[in-house]
Amino acid sequence: MKNLKALTDEEALVAGLDVFAKSRDLQKNPPKDGETLQELGIGPSNLDGPVRAWINAKFRRPRDWPLFVSGDLTVDMKWSDFRKKVLTHNDKSAKALKAAATPKPPSKASPKGKANRKPATATSAGAK
């Protein structure tokens, strides 16, 4: 296995899942878009336990993206949907949500105050 730090997000995702999928070598036989996670050899309990915890630690928490909670990922998801769900997000970033939830009092004189009133925007990144 290559050093995970040198891999793209998608390659790192496949390399990580390969550790959990005992019945298929995902490096030799990489996932196809239409295949489900069960077809890759990921079981429901492993997906909701170790795999989800690893994905949160590797891809979500470092970017302040919403963490997956129990039941978010299911084994009947197609690889293309799963990859997109893991490596992007639809919600506003947690930082933006936090900033929006705790607005600072506006200051007419300060340009910093204007910056604080700038609406938060959703971000998206990752999947190729």
Next chain:
Amino acid sequence: MRACFVPIALALTANAAQAQTENAPKFTLNGDEAPKSKPWTEPAAFTYTKDAGDKASVSIDVAGRVDWRLGSVAETTNTGFIRAVAHRNTDKGSQVESYAGEFGMHFEPNTVPKGSTAPADFARAWYFFNDLSLGYSYKTNFDDEKEGCDGIPRPASCTRSHEGSARLKWTVQPFQAALETVPAFMDGKPTDDSPALAYSFGPTLTLFSDQVVHAKVDAGGAKPKGNVTGASAGLALAVSPRLFAYRLILRGSVQQTEALERGDRRRAAFPRSSTLGSISIDYELGARSFEEGPAWVPSFGVSYTKGDDPLSGKLDQEQTVVGIKLTYKAP
């Protein structure tokens, strides 16, 4: 033996809102007290049974649950939940009527080294899925067709009574990656590395305290009153051999409940020690349960249940059922 049943089972584990945002509440529906859907979890079911003597009965087993995240989306996987459970069986001799509502918190500590992102660390670690809840449950203690109920006056355990109780419950499901081994598929066929026997199993530990807050008796006998504190340990599993392309699925569960402390007036309807076991064999026809998208998954099978689970109001259960099962898998 009960035969010729046509249960309609529902397995709903997602909703439309979930596809749009990671932070939407999630709805789960199954047929059991299990905290979450697992390979061995029975789906919510409506069962119509008719035996050779033209005796018909229906049973309903439904547990619906809504989870929502507690706290910041980027910092926690803890969720709050509310859950409603209903069990009803009209089969004379093993009648069940129990309804429960509860709210609580789900949290999941693990033993992964802090700061690690190495997949191997996550594959080695243990995970502890905790559900801590407070709820209200209502159940009927039935008097029908028990042995030793001919005496006058009738023993209290032979008198129909109803009880409503407040229940504090803490359930823990430990999990480690080695507890589950599943097949993989390529072009619709199992890979060469797929195991001869796929399996998934896990233990469940529950501590509970159940305090009757209101009760009534239909005709004579003592009113249930007081508290029961106890523990329950369960082991559930699903096993599937490669031989039939993993279409044959054996499921089993055994649960042992021990009442550590019982009020005098709870003893009649709450045994000190009780065991509930079930085993089923199903052969999946047509669409596979793990394929993408909504589908009706038909299966043919046999199930056998025996024992007692006083917490869910299931007492004196013994049923063998053969038939066709239709399970709806939500998108």
